Amino acid sequence: MTAAGGSLRVLVVDDEPAILRFLRAGLAAEGFIVSEAERGATALDGIRRQATDLVVLDLGLPDMDGLEVIRSVREAGLAVPIIVLSSRDDERSKVAALDLGADDFVTKPFGIDELFARIRAAQRHRLQQQGEHPIFRCGDLMVDLVRRIVTVRGARVKFSRREYDLLRLLVAHAGKVLTHKQILREVWGGDTDVQYLRIYIRALRQKIEANPEQPAYILTETGVGYRLRAPD
Numbered sequence: 001m002t003a004a005g006g007s008l009r010v011l012v013v014d015d016e017p018a019i020l021r022f023l024r025a026g027l028a029a030e031g032f033i034v035s036e037a038e039r040g041a042t043a044l045d046g047i048r049r050q051a052t053d054l055v056v057l058d059l060g061l062p063d064m065d066g067l068e069v070i071r072s073v074r075e076a077g078l079a080v081p082i083i084v085l086s087s088r089d090d091e092r093s094k095v096a097a098l099d100l101g102a103d104d105f106v107t108k109p110f111g112i113d114e115l116f117a118r119i120r121a122a123q124r125h126r127l128q129q130q131g132e133h134p135i136f137r138c139g140d141l142m143v144d145l146v147r148r149i150v151t152v153r154g155a156r157v158k159f160s161r162r163e164y165d166l167l168r169l170l171v172a173h174a175g176k177v178l179t180h181k182q183i184l185r186e187v188w189g190g191d192t193d194v195q196y197l198r199i200y201i202r203a204l205r206q207k208i209e210a211n212p213e214q215p216a217y218i219l220t221e222t223g224v225g226y227r228l229r230a231p232d
Contacts, residue, residue, distance in 0.1 A: 043061075084105045140177070180224070205218055
């Protein structure tokens with residue numbers, strides 16, 4: 001995983017300080033943005049209020065069972081991937097977590113490389129459920145939506161988080177026109193002047209277009225918005 005194209009935001013929910021330190025260091029070293037919660041109620045509040053791409057969840061929390069956290073997240077209609085990381089190794093707990101909507105179950109003790117592999121698998125599965133292809137290709141442009149890696153003519157390109165969020169939105173609707181209002185709502189929450197959008201579009205073109213003045217990928221629909229060229 002990488003932060004080069006916009007970091008994955010992971011919420012770690014565990015009340016063991018040693019586990020939190022280990023996961024914080026390991027995930028941050030791979031480019032993740034890590035937030036933490038030691039209680040189920042705090043985790044639920046964070047998931048509802050903040051942008052979270054994935055949750056790593058212990059079941060043995062001090063205020064509620066982690067299964068209740070999963071249930072509450074899914075009953076709220078939230079599709080964020082949840083990977084259970086628990087010392088419980090009985091089949092009943094695993095089945096209950098998965099039936100409630102967890103995407104995977106990893107038993108403690110665990111290897112960090114295994115956890116990274118489970119995270120990648122959960123992201124691929126979620127993208128496929130949402131109708132997105134894990135890999136987007138158009139001409140010399142390649143966007144790996146799972147690993148958040150963007151290459152142009154085989155060379156890796158780095159983006160700020162906002163730039164990547166904008167590019168990903170365009171990729172998700174490739175071939176379709178997105179209005180200025182739609183883009184501002186999805187990327188900025190709607191409270192931003194369209195001039196900011198033009199600045200970021202210009203920055204994207206500088207990074208992915210062979211000739212930013214005559215773009216081949218990000219096309220302007222005059223007076224309406226922008227359209228990313230459809231995939232090959």
